Amino acid sequence: MAIPEQPASAAGFTHAAARTPLQRLQHLLHSNPSLVPLLVLIASVIVFAILAGPRFFSPLALTLILQQVAVVGIVGAAQSLVILTAGIDLSVGAIMVVCSVIMGQFTFRYGLPPGLSILCGLAAGTFFGFLNGVMVARLRLPPFIVTLGMWQILLAANFLYSRNETIRSQDIEAQAPILQLFAAKITLAGADFTLGTLFMIALMLLLAFVLRHTAWGRHVYAVGDDPQAAELSGINVKATLISVYMIAGFICAMAGWVLIGRIGSVSPNSGQQANIESITAVVIGGISLFGGRGSILGTLFGALIVGVFTLGLRLLGADAQWTYLLIGALIIGAVAVDQWIRRVTA
Amino acid sequence: MKSLLATTAAVGVIALTGALPGAPSSASAADQIKACLITKTDSNPFFAKMRDGAVARAKELGIDLKTFAGKYDGDNEAQVSAIETCMFEGVNGILMSPNDSAAIVPMVKKARDAGILFITLDSPLDPLDAADATFATDNFKAGDLIGKWAAGKLGDKAADARIGFLDLNASQVAVDYLRDQGFMQGFGIDVKDPKVIGDESDKRIVGHAYTDGAEEGGRKAMETILQIDPNVNVVYTINEPAAAGAYEALKAVGREKDVLLVSVDGGCPGVKNVAAGIIGATSQQYPMRMTALGMDAIKAYVETGKKPEPTPGKDFFDTGTALITDQPVDGVESLDSKKGAELCWG
Numbered sequence: 098m099a100i101p102e103q104p105a106s107a108a109g110f111t112h113a114a115a116r117t118p119l120q121r122l123q124h125l126l127h128s129n130p131s132l133v134p135l136l137v138l139i140a141s142v143i144v145f146a147i148l149a150g151p152r153f154f155s156p157l158a159l160t161l162i163l164q165q166v167a168v169v170g171i172v173g174a175a176q177s178l179v180i181l182t183a184g185i186d187l188s189v190g191a192i193m194v195v196c197s198v199i200m201g202q203f204t205f206r207y208g209l210p211p212g213l214s215i216l217c218g219l220a221a222g223t224f225f226g227f228l229n230g231v232m233v234a235r236l237r238l239p240p241f242i243v244t245l246g247m248w249q250i251l252l253a254a255n256f257l258y259s260r261n262e263t264i265r266s267q268d269i270e271a272q273a274p275i276l277q278l279f280a281a282k283i284t285l286a287g288a289d290f291t292l293g294t295l296f297m298i299a300l301m302l303l304l305a306f307v308l309r310h311t312a313w314g315r316h317v318y319a320v321g322d323d324p325q326a327a328e329l330s331g332i333n334v335k336a337t338l339i340s341v342y343m344i345a346g347f348i349c350a351m352a353g354w355v356l357i358g359r360i361g362s363v364s365p366n367s368g369q370q371a372n373i374e375s376i377t378a379v380v381i382g383g384i385s386l387f388g389g390r391g392s393i394l395g396t397l398f399g400a401l402i403v404g405v406f407t408l409g410l411r412l413l414g415a416d417a418q419w420t421y422l423l424i425g426a427l428i429i430g431a432v433a434v435d436q437w438i439r440r441v442t443a
Numbered sequence: 444m445k446s447l448l449a450t451t452a453a454v455g456v457i458a459l460t461g462a463l464p465g466a467p468s469s470a471s472a473a474d475q476i477k478a479c480l481i482t483k484t485d486s487n488p489f490f491a492k493m494r495d496g497a498v499a500r501a502k503e504l505g506i507d508l509k510t511f512a513g514k515y516d517g518d519n520e521a522q523v524s525a526i527e528t529c530m531f532e533g534v535n536g537i538l539m540s541p542n543d544s545a546a547i548v549p550m551v552k553k554a555r556d557a558g559i560l561f562i563t564l565d566s567p568l569d570p571l572d573a574a575d576a577t578f579a580t581d582n583f584k585a586g587d588l589i590g591k592w593a594a595g596k597l598g599d600k601a602a603d604a605r606i607g608f609l610d611l612n613a614s615q616v617a618v619d620y621l622r623d624q625g626f627m628q629g630f631g632i633d634v635k636d637p638k639v640i641g642d643e644s645d646k647r648i649v650g651h652a653y654t655d656g657a658e659e660g661g662r663k664a665m666e667t668i669l670q671i672d673p674n675v676n677v678v679y680t681i682n683e684p685a686a687a688g689a690y691e692a693l694k695a696v697g698r699e700k701d702v703l704l705v706s707v708d709g710g711c712p713g714v715k716n717v718a719a720g721i722i723g724a725t726s727q728q729y730p731m732r733m734t735a736l737g738m739d740a741i742k743a744y745v746e747t748g749k750k751p752e753p754t755p756g757k758d759f760f761d762t763g764t765a766l767i768t769d770q771p772v773d774g775v776e777s778l779d780s781k782k783g784a785e786l787c788w789g
Binding site: 165368 | 485486487488491515613650652653657658659662663666667670671684687688690691694695712715716719721789
């Protein structure tokens with residue numbers, strides 16, 4: 098089963114009558130991998146709405162969660178693409194922050210027009226992704242190692258190049274407001290939607306569509322499921338892998354731009370946790386770390402679950418450590434469910 | 444395995460230095476003085492400036508200086524191996540800003556037993572007398588100054604202030620509780636246990652949230668506090684990046700004009716934010732002075748064998764702190780942002 102979310106196979110239907118309710122649930126989840134995180138998300142919103150009341154369950158608070166997860170969600174989208182190919186990208190956070198620093202420093206150190214600096218940042222992100230992709234696809238190095246190395250290299254380069262200097266929000270506002278573009282917001286019935294939030298949602302929907310309905314999308318799943326079989330069926334595995342890492346790099350650079358909008362300033366100290374947070378969102382979102390299975394919308398739900406727990410528990414006055422503890426339990430639970438679902442095809 | 448190797452290496456170094464008659468402390472004056480600086484991380488501009496100050500002073504004094512840093516805040520292992528390397532080099536003195544005040548103590552003892560002058564910078568060891576001397580900002584006083592200023596600025600309204608605290612993280616390390624509790628004392632809040640954040644019962648406290656000392660965390664923490672009580676009107680922040688993030692969150696809800704924001708650090712971007720009226724007041728500290736004085740102390744120790752003395756009335760050497768504000772309050776001594784900009788770092 099390389100392609101998810103398509104009707105169960107004909108064989109599945111003939112045996113349908115003989116299934117227990119549990120087996121039916123297993124099959125339902127197998128064909129709709131983002132259903133589990135969606136249900137967990139809805140349940141957690143309801144629980145916190147009851148416990149914390151209107152402080153939590155208000156348009157403002159709920160859209161605040163969206164704002165808080167926007168950056169991680171976007172990085173998570175990039176991470177999802179890579180994980181779907183049975184890879185992993187530890188350099189996503191480093192690419193993001195280095196690209197935001199490029200956008201800022203090119204403008205403020207070299208006096209480039211901010212629009213051009215942004216393009217340079219986006220190009221740089223794509224290029225870093227390209228390097229990752231070439232090393233994974235052409236040199237056949239394990240993605241974990243390649244991106245572990247890239248993470249260290251980019252983070253060090255980030256601190257060396259930026260000289261640890263932060264560009265102040267007020268200077269950006271005065272001289273290069275376009276860098277803060279994603280902070281712009283639309284207020285609707287008490288809800289605050291920033292452009293960054295809307296971009297995250299649009300990106301997720303676009304990728305979900307592309308992955309499901311284009312040849313390239315199906316190739317991504319096929320490569321992740323079984324690269325040999327994909328190769329035999331005529332898919333250019335190497336080109337697909339390189340394209341995935343390049344797109345992931347580009348998306349991380351976009352996340353860097355959104356990040357500037359979120360925190361106002363350009364800070365080389367941002368995004369230190371983004372790689373782990375994005376993997377967390379992907380895993381809770383039900384995408385299989387073994388590749389080839391899962392829906393990118395699951396990542397959106399996964400990121401939102403983390404956001405709901407973080408804000409909800411803080412509003413209840415709980416120690417922040419409880420958030421990490423529960424997220425840890427969710428990660429293990431999600432992988433256990435994934436293993437259980439996998440047995441459908443076994 | 445790693446720790447085993449580290450221990451073996453340490454034992455080896457001890458044996459070596461112990462066996463050699465010409466141990467570092469008795470090096471002849473003709474030999475070049477050697478010193479090490481070990482900072483917490485390279486990512487924080489505070490420590491980057493510390494390094495700059497040390498390098499400049501070492502050059503003036505003709506000291507051979509090697510610098511090391513942890514990889515992340517809390518990275519104890521890297522500092523252990525840095526001390527080992529310095530002992531191996533046979534340095535005369537080590538300046539260190541410890542990542543783990545208690546865990547590093549046995550290693551510090553080994554260095555001192557080998558005749559090395561050991562001075563901690565910025566954060567004291569636990570126990571404090573595990574080092575030969577501590578050069579630090581009086582963080583409690585730094586907090587006290589901004590607390591007094593905020594109370595003075597509010598006047599009668601201080602009695603029904605709504606105060607949010609943007610702290611560092613859940614571990615409640617010394618710098619975190621000292622500044623937080625210092626602020627409370629200055630503002631006129633009963634701190635109860637001065638080493639514990641959050642045991643107070645003053646009704647004016649809205650809540651505490653964690654920032655990780657960075658813009659991203661500052662924004663998120665401020666959003667949480669606003670969610671707990673939208674009428675918050677005084678906000679204490681652990682440092683200026685956190686304050687900058689908090690300001691973005693306040694701006695997003697249109698509260699940036701009527702919330703009093705105070706901070707600690709005195710970095711150049713922070714002082715600019717004081718000048719722009721974004722931060723009401725900040726307590727400035729002097730990292731370059733810490734390392735410059737440290738270099739002087741090592742030179743004096745090699746030449747005369749004398750160890751530095753603590754500031755009278757304190758158990759450490761106070762490298763000074765000053766309140767920077769453009770809105771001075773009666774009874775609280777302060778410098779304006781112009782003077783602050785001359786003295787700022789980072």
